[in-house]
Amino acid sequence: MALKNEDKIQEGLGIHHTMSQTTDGQKVSQQLSEFQDLKQDPTAPKIAGYMLLKPIGQGAYAQVWEGIQIRTRKFVAVKIFIKKNGVHWFFLQREADRLLRLDKHPHIVSMLDADLAGEIPYYVMDLAQEGSLERFIQDRKMSGPDGVALEQSVTWLEEIAQALSYVHAKQMVHCDLKPANVLLDDEMHVRVADFGHSRILSESGSSLGTLFFMAPEQSIAPDPNQPLQPDVRWDIYAFGCTAYALLSGHVPHEEIGAQLEKTGDMGERLGIYRDSIRTQPVPELYLLTRGRVDRDLSAIIHKCMETDPAKRYQTSLAILKDLKNRREGRGVSPLSLNPGY
16 A cells, blocks of 8 residues: 555656657757757857858848857858948848848748847848759769759749749749758758848839849849839849859850950940840750759749840739649649640
8 A cells, every 4th residue: 555655656756657858858858968069169259149150142232141140059050240330221121121021931931030230230030941943953963964853943933933023922032042041951941031132112222133044124224214114023033043053053155154254344244134135045944954844934934034134924813823734643834825735
């Protein structure tokens, strides 16, 4: 009887049974032990509440560091603005504002924390541990066409199109979509990033992105007397170029790279770029990849890259519809008028 009473006492105290640790608990325990070996990079600026481990990106006005949020023990990316003045300060404020507008979409980076008024302005976002799509393009260049599986690439394209559809519904244009700005999280899902050049649709003014991914009507040198009106079809063109590079390993119109390097004048460079787009069609993906990219997918990508914006897809939702049609074995709109299709 005494033993039975003791059992009841132990059970009441919660010590009768040994509790097994949950999977999440095991991950936390592992991280806590791992963090003991991590140290702040001696060259990194000091940001209260964060340990900066290593640089993972550098731009004209900002650095991106891999770090740990000490309070939560979570790995994060910290974007630090190194020039707190003029246009750099404007880009910082605009990018932070855009990310707040785009909060909580599964395929857009999330802003977790920010201090824009401190001595070192910064904001914190999710860490995309698998890098960007840029590395898969480089891999394909080195290893040939048999890089990442075709359907994995198509899944990423669908996720990018979903993100763009959300951005456009918020009355915004990304303006600088390219493989380097499409990140992958630890589950290999897309996170579109870098909204420093993004524009509100109602705004007018100069807008530049990145050569080889800019629509011809977007690639105009800044001129206060001739402001540009943002257009979602800029992003659709850039989506096509990003897809083309991912699927082939070749950036559209890369053959003019050497010519562009010979001039330092931005207006002249943009003129050469526009002329190339309008006079030299890129090779068809179906032929360039020797059929690895099927005709339907090739047609979808090339419709995105039409030089005349009226001939492109007019919305990201239309791209998603055709990608779904292809996946389900139905016809896609760019080929619908072809005899025998």
